[in-house]
Amino acid sequence: MPGVSSRTGLSDTIAAIATAPGSAGVGIVRVSGPGALAVADGLFQGRRAPSRTSGGRFLFGSFLDEAGEVLDEGLCLVFRGPHSYTGEDVAEFQTHGSPAVLGRALEAALRLGARPARPGEFTLRAYLHGRLDLTQAEAVLNLVQAQTDAARRQATLGLSGALRERVGNVTRQVTRTLAALQALLDYPEEGVPEEDRAEPLAQAEHDLTELLRSAHAGQVATRGARLALIGRPNAGKSSLLNALLGYERSIVTPLPGTTRDYLEAGLELAGVPVTLVDTAGIRETGDQIEAAGVRQAVALAGAADLVLVLEDGSLPREDLGAEVPPAGRVLKVRTKADLPAAWHDPEAIAVSAVTGQGLSELRAAVEAALLGDAARGEAWLTTERQADAARRALGHIQAARDLPDDLAGYELEEALRALAELTGQDVQEDVVDAVFRNFCVGK
Ligand SMILES: Nc1nc2c(ncn2[C@@H]2O[C@H](COP(=O)(O)OP(=O)(O)OP(=O)(O)O)[C@@H](O)[C@H]2O)c(=O)[nH]1
Ligand SMILES: [Mg+2]
Known part of the structure; x- marks a missing residue:
């Protein structure tokens, strides 16, 4: 067993609704602990008492409340410790997935001696019984x-x-x-x-x-990434955002200074949830609103995980005139690649929002920049x-x-x-608590 003293008391029997709130085809109430099968005997009536059933079996029957009223029909799954998720005796009741049925079934389980499980307590028990280490428990949370x-x-x-x-x-x-x-x-x-x-x-x-x-x-991969598009007015930021999204999210006009406020749009890139941020074109301006937008653009670039710096490929190159985040967090993009090129830079990815040229190279470069060469088949720190x-x-x-x-x-x-x-072999209790605090009840 890991070297933590649990505050939770493994001698208790815990119960919770394991499925999401709302109506569904099936709902699950899960009970774990030394009294789990006794709770099952009181709550469930089938051809055989759960406590007389060997582990890894399921029974069909009825769920009853304390007065003997039938709440629903369904399955009772019996697991005997240590061959269960938590390592303890576990009974799982599969009912119809209505809040009314699940609520009453949980209530009956509590009346029969179980107490409500705390968030993540089933997985905590699996950890305390040495069924999972802490990285696996965290993986359960990430998977959910x-x-x-x-x-x-x-x-x-x-x-x-x-x-x-x-x-x-x-x-x-x-x-x-x-x-x-x-x-x-x-x-x-x-x-x-x-x-x-x-x-x-x-x-x-x-x-x-x-x-x-x-x-x-x-x-x-777990929390997603923010990607800011910055550049001079008319560089083609909004057009590229729309092209990556596949729909017209941002206004595009031939007038420089079209985008003033920033806007965000979500998409999935290489399996990563990415938020694209379109920003105002960076230039000196007397317009108060636009100037505020320019300041925002620079701040957004500073806070992004990755910045796409766009430069119009059809015009002579000019310095952005603003602080750009350090290399490593920046991808250079030469836009309007469908037009004759006015400059070349082997480091810049040439794209066209009009023809779609270069978009897949850009996506690949974003993926490489975000995920690095962390080998795909290997486990990461998450x-x-x-x-x-x-x-x-x-x-x-x-x-x-x-x-x-x-x-x-x-x-x-x-x-x-x-x-x-x-x-997790040698951790303080508060660290363990912090890990499981983020779980939902029933897991
Ligand atoms: N030929 C061609 N024109 C483009 C391309 N991308 C953008 N444009 C044109 O360039 C102009 C400016 O495009 P926008 O996407 O609004 O540029 P922006 O960087 O968002 O400009 P601001 O919002 O003013 O900062 C528009 O007339 C677009 O049609 C491209 O790939 N090829
Ligand atoms: Mg724009």
């Missing part, structure tokens, strides 16, 4: 909340334990070095061979650096909590590398502690 395919893919990988495994590889390398250093205390004349000291640490450092590079991608622990572990490993043998051990122990925190 996944709005896009990229987020789903990462959550599924995390749930499979792929992230735990990547972290486990690092832990093994650090442990190997630490063991070698400790042996040195007993046999100082032997020295620590390279392959037990520098090599595993270099490997651990490399793996952690890769993992951290994925953290940004993981967060982008939360700031995970990234923070990984960063600390890396810091200690780097510190150990440069220390003499007798002092490096301390840093490596700290690194192991941070890695154990990452997977």
